[in-house]
Amino acid sequence: MNASGIKTGLGAYTALFLVFLYGPLVVLAILSFQTGPEGGPQFPIIEWSTYWYKHLFGLTPPSRIAPLPIEQALVRSLGLAVMTMIVSTVLGVTAAQAFRRKFRGSGVVFYLIVLGMMVPGVLVGLGMALVANTLGIDRHWWSTAFVLHVVYTFPFAFLVMLAIFNRFDPSMEEASWSLGVTPARTFRKVTFPLIFPGVLSAMLFAFTLSYDEFSRTLFASGRDLTLPLAIYGTFSVEVHPNVFAFGVLTTLFSFALLGTYAALMMLSVRRAKRVAIQEEA
Amino acid sequence: MSMMAVAEQTETEPVVEKKSPGKALWLLAPGVIWMSLFLVLPMLMMVYVSFWTQTTFTIEPTLTLKSWVTFFTSDTYLGALWTTVRIWLIVLVATVLVGYPAALFVGLFVKNKALQTVLLVLCVIPFWTSFLIRVLAWRPMLGKEGAINMILMNLGITDAPIEVLLFSELSVIIGMTQIYCVFMVGPIAFMLGRIDTSIIEAAQDLGAGFWRIFRTIILPLSMPGVVVGAIFVSVMVLGEFATSAALSGRKVNLLGNIIVTQVGSLKWAFAAVAGVVLTILMGAVVAALLRVVDLRKEL
Numbered sequence: 001m002n003a004s005g006i007k008t009g010l011g012a013y014t015a016l017f018l019v020f021l022y023g024p025l026v027v028l029a030i031l032s033f034q035t036g037p038e039g040g041p042q043f044p045i046i047e048w049s050t051y052w053y054k055h056l057f058g059l060t061p062p063s064r065i066a067p068l069p070i071e072q073a074l075v076r077s078l079g080l081a082v083m084t085m086i087v088s089t090v091l092g093v094t095a096a097q098a099f100r101r102k103f104r105g106s107g108v109v110f111y112l113i114v115l116g117m118m119v120p121g122v123l124v125g126l127g128m129a130l131v132a133n134t135l136g137i138d139r140h141w142w143s144t145a146f147v148l149h150v151v152y153t154f155p156f157a158f159l160v161m162l163a164i165f166n167r168f169d170p171s172m173e174e175a176s177w178s179l180g181v182t183p184a185r186t187f188r189k190v191t192f193p194l195i196f197p198g199v200l201s202a203m204l205f206a207f208t209l210s211y212d213e214f215s216r217t218l219f220a221s222g223r224d225l226t227l228p229l230a231i232y233g234t235f236s237v238e239v240h241p242n243v244f245a246f247g248v249l250t251t252l253f254s255f256a257l258l259g260t261y262a263a264l265m266m267l268s269v270r271r272a273k274r275v276a277i278q279e280e281a
Numbered sequence: 282m283s284m285m286a287v288a289e290q291t292e293t294e295p296v297v298e299k300k301s302p303g304k305a306l307w308l309l310a311p312g313v314i315w316m317s318l319f320l321v322l323p324m325l326m327m328v329y330v331s332f333w334t335q336t337t338f339t340i341e342p343t344l345t346l347k348s349w350v351t352f353f354t355s356d357t358y359l360g361a362l363w364t365t366v367r368i369w370l371i372v373l374v375a376t377v378l379v380g381y382p383a384a385l386f387v388g389l390f391v392k393n394k395a396l397q398t399v400l401l402v403l404c405v406i407p408f409w410t411s412f413l414i415r416v417l418a419w420r421p422m423l424g425k426e427g428a429i430n431m432i433l434m435n436l437g438i439t440d441a442p443i444e445v446l447l448f449s450e451l452s453v454i455i456g457m458t459q460i461y462c463v464f465m466v467g468p469i470a471f472m473l474g475r476i477d478t479s480i481i482e483a484a485q486d487l488g489a490g491f492w493r494i495f496r497t498i499i500l501p502l503s504m505p506g507v508v509v510g511a512i513f514v515s516v517m518v519l520g521e522f523a524t525s526a527a528l529s530g531r532k533v534n535l536l537g538n539i540i541v542t543q544v545g546s547l548k549w550a551f552a553a554v555a556g557v558v559l560t561i562l563m564g565a566v567v568a569a570l571l572r573v574v575d576l577r578k579e580l
Contacts (some may be wrong), residue, residue: 006390006491006520007386007390010383010386010390012386013382013383013385014382014387014400017379017380017382018403018404020459021403021407021459022407023422023428024418024459025407025410025415025418027418027421027428028414028417028418028421038428042421042426042427043421043428043431044545071537090311092312094308094309094311095308095309095312098304098305098308098309101305103305103436109309109313112316112317112320112321112322113313115316116316118516118567120516120519120521120559120563121522122521122537122540122541122556122559123324123520123540123556123559123560124319124323124324125555126540126544127322127324127325127326127327128319128322128554129327129331130323130549131322131323133549135331147315147318147319147374149318151316151319153319155317156311158312175451182408187462207498208409212412212413213521214412214439214523215522217539218541219544220296220510227496228412229412230414231411231548232526234417235413235417235523235527239420243414244421247411250411251411252330252412252565253408253412254411256407258409259411
């Protein structure tokens with residue numbers, strides 16, 4: 001389109017839009033370097049320091065500001081995210097595999113699965129707490145909260161795999177079958193390498209969504225805190241820059257995860273290219 | 282049923298089974314069972330418990346309409362319902378208004394594929410950081426001594442800090458708009474990227490101005506994106522309680538906040554009623570939006 005005035009205007013707007021998206025996070029990151037323990041969560045920066053980062057790890061002398069209970073919470077959150085990642089990826093791959101063929105009732109099953117990502121955590125969390133109460137089951141992060149995390153992340157894995165299988169050429173598998181290779185071995189040797197990028201994406205989705213999930217956990221996890229619950233606990237009290245420092249660290253962790261994902265993805269693409277070249281030669 | 286499927290599979294063992302319906306059943310069963318037990322059952326339980334009798338600290342399975350009557354005669358609960366609907370509508374409109382121009386630029390005006398990808402990734406990156414941290418990040422922005430007030434005062438636009446920015450309905454709306462507008466930008470940019478540019482060129486050749494092209498071509502073709510984005514945003518905003526808990530100073534009570542406080546004081550039956558009301562509201566909104574667009578076709 002040659003409406004260049006409009007294009008410039010929209011471009012400037014998009015730049016502002018990005019400032020709107022990133023501004024608060026940048027401010028939060030700057031304020032995390034506020035001096036402590038007397039410096040508050042606002043400008044001006046009295047003195048630049050890493051006090052609040054040390055505070056997070058318990059390296060500062062005790063002060064009136066209680067440290068965030070993150071040590072145990074981190075272990076729980078990571079464990080929960082790994083469990084959720086494995087189970088929802090397996091469920092997502094198998095369900096999407098079934099969807100490769102048309103079957104009666106596929107619409108109902110599709111909506112049943114997608115419902116898991118649509119229903120808000122506050123509702124399914126409340127329902128799960130009621131079920132647990134009625135059955136007399138204790139609520140824990142590794143039981144009631146875990147199954148809800150899978151309910152939430154399984155649809156994402158399913159949709160990612162569905163998209164992958166839509167672009168998938170079944171003649172590869174048929175070739176393998178017609179050569180007498182068992183379906184299980186065909187899946188391992190032919191199907192899985194081809195869908196690997198999708199599996200990786202599904203795993204990334206499931207891990208990060210579970211790691212960040214808190215409304216389901218709030219109702220279904222009982223007394224033990226996960227990381228998001230520890231953060232949520234600070235909402236009702238005065239906020240100190242230690243929460244900001246934690247925010248910076250957890251954001252860096254998410255980026256490291258994204259980086260690992262990108263590296264694995266690149267490796268897999270490169271390997272696929274190498275195989276393709278070998279086949280041609 | 283499952284036994285039959287096993288029998289079928291063993292019978293056709295030597296042949297490569299491609300069309301046995303039993304196989305699809307086995308692949309689907311784990312997921313379907315999981316969703317039935319841990320999604321459908323809890324939701325049904327919520328409906329059931331909303332008719333239970335609430336005593337001070339426990340609930341008893343004696344069916345009654347008392348909690349429902351309490352809900353619809355209490356100003357607090359009805360107020361929360363109204364607040365939820367109001368905030369949802371405002372945030373929905375705000376995300377469209379804020380997100381659409383950015384999506385228009387990324388999806389239609391940026392011809393360079395690499396730049397387009399970079400811009401979309403830039404929009405998505407905040408989504409990978411902690412939701413609660415993003416909510417909390419608005420506190421040092423909007424506060425009385427916050428960044429926005431500081432900038433406004435330094436520029437001489439205002440003399441005194443604007444106090445209404447934080448711990449008000451406005452702060453909740455600002456926070457939600459920022460957090461959820463990405464879900465509007467994505468689907469809209471996707472639909473805009475699929476527009477055949479020769480249609481627009483044809484319209485230009487025939488002398489149509491930008492606004493006319495926008496009204497008659499771009500906007501109608503991008504509507505499925507707006508609707509999909511609206512479904513995402515609606516579902517997330519209606520189920521919210523964290524943003525209002527963090528940014529409103531307890532002044533804004535959504536249905537989600539009602540549920541949290543009721544559960545906190547062990548009023549399970551009331552919480553269940555609020556949950557059912559919220560479910561019905563959300564179902565109505567999504568059903569209305571789905572009438573406009575077939576989600577499965579768009580994916």
